[in-house]
Amino acid sequence: MDYKKLVDILKLEPHPEGGYFKETYRSEQTLALEGGEVRNVSTAIYYLLENKKKSSFHRIKSDELWFFHQGEPLEIVFIKNGELHTVLLGNSLENGEVPQLKIEANLWFGAKILGGNGYSLVSCTVAPGFDFLDFELADRDVLLQEYPSLKEVIEEFTH
Structure with a gap:
């Protein structure tokens, strides 16, 4: 299926971090x-x-769970204890992909499609629930000062 058709069917809207989203549940x-x-x-x-x-690199004040649905594997990168970590979210367990991932509160993280072609459809749940007041897009210069050894990935995942 073409990603534009999914955007239309699911009524997704542009997200400030990049990509498209639609809230499906709020307790x-x-x-x-x-x-x-x-x-x-x-x-x-x-x-x-x-x-x-x-x-793009962003962080929120709550834990976030990611669940893979369909499309291409999603490469999720995050910074924890000053080190870069990469996890492949997808359905090919035999190739090291995982169908679900937890991103801890307050970690800088971003994502891209493995290989850069096609689309990835996932769901994300946040607890305590998401609020844009708890959302922060990374400032490239600030992250580069804090993590100079991660220059390449910071430049890739920031504007």
């Missing part, structure tokens, strides 16, 4: 965070990347 239950902010207990979205587009 009615809420909880109070340490700072007094109130968040829904959980949220879920469809997320789609196509061709050479990337999910």
Whole structure:
């Protein structure tokens, strides 16, 4: 299936980090965070990347689970303890891909399609639930100062 058809069928909208998304679930239950902010207990979205587009380095204040649905494997990169980690999200377990991945709260991460052609359709759930107030796109210069040894990947996943 063509990615444009999926965008239309699922009614996806452009996401600020790159790609397309649509919120599919927001729990009615809420909880109070340490700072007094109130968040829904959980949220879920469809997320789609196509061709050479990337999910730019960003971070959120909650854990995020990624689930692979269809298309090409998705290469997810994240920085943890100053080191770069790469995980392939996909259905080919025999080739080292995993169908689900947890990104811990406050880690810088991004994604791209392995090989750069086609599309990847995934779902992401966030708990406590996603709020754009908890979303931060990476500033290239700030990340380069903090992680100079990761210059190449920082330049690839930032604007």
